[in-house]
Amino acid sequence: MPKVTIAQNILAANDTIAGEIQQLLAARGIRTINVMSSPGAGKTTLLERTIERLRGQLGIGVIEGDIETSADAERIEAAGAGTVETVQINTRGACHLEAHMIRAALEEIDLTHISLLVIENIGNLVCPSAWKLGEDMRVVVVSTTEGDDKPAKYPQMFATSQVMIVNKLDLLPYVDYNVEKVKRQALAINPHLRIFEVSCRTGAGLDAWCEWLVNDPPP
């Protein structure tokens, strides 16, 4: 089965680069999070609201992953009001970010200026979970409009994340979505998952998330 061997070699090579990135960033005291979700769950909006709250407190770098367009990096730069170092990666078809892409993007960021690095992955609940990027922490974002069966249907994403954010709480009155069911499903897969419930539209829950992000996560 040569194709399996090659896939394993590619993943092993990726993990080696990811390990080097993690060491580099840890040596500089930079916390790194890898944010993942379905397309449209609200990753970029979460980052906009997070950056608006934190930009005076600490230096932030953002690596934006998209298949095409630089629209998200432009949104992040606007939210940062000139204070956030932002790099856009366009994968031109690839369904996930890989560690070598992060290594290249880091050459564009002045690491002496930041203590938090945020990587926004491609919108995809499947493939990104297999690829380490050198992050300290993985954050999976789900939203109340995408059905309350996602942890059971995409378990690997929840098994490999440390944080789950349930977004779009403001739309709960208009959809059939049981937040408790989602939390139960996710915790059955990963009992250590830290869960935040937020609305990026109203701001509900965002202060708790930001406070935790600055103060509590593992280094």
Added chain:
Amino acid sequence: MPKVTIAQNILAANDTIAGEIQQLLAARGIRTINVMSSPGAGKTTLLERTIERLRGQLGIGVIEGDIETSADAERIEAAGAGTVETVQINTRGACHLEAHMIRAALEEIDLTHISLLVIENIGNLVCPSAWKLGEDMRVVVVSTTEGDDKPAKYPQMFATSQVMIVNKLDLLPYVDYNVEKVKRQALAINPHLRIFEVSCRTGAGLDAWCEWLVNDPPP
């Protein structure tokens, strides 16, 4: 670049099987659609509502693709009230269906009983677009809660589809979503795209979709 060669070989092998499936189904007069979307855009609900409307008019087979669980196949069987031949494929981690999976699933369906075969792909706006399954037509479902930038950010999915369904119209009052912008983006990528706007919750637009599905699509 051996890994690229192997990827091409895998895709070419897939296309060969897909071609055989398409011939087999065409010879029996069975129309086949491949339904794709982000996780949670409403594929399964669209199929439930479609089957409820059509189950008296024609024989329907459904192949449900999921990484894990048989929850969707159970929903389809309930919607079909015993009239729909349903097969669940669990990919155990794979991010898309492949033609050899469809070939295996077809062995479980009595093809003499059906004239419409619906394949529900894995929830993923990226990878499924590269894999032919023997379908006559690809249907991409987007929803009003996932942001109105999806065609621009995931162009390959829209370039290779024949139909786009905009779902969750009932939630438009509560979200920032410009349907006309999405349609413009999608048509710029693929001017031949047939577009339906629906709400699977209220039923709006579903009769037009079902009438077209039965009467107008290419054989």
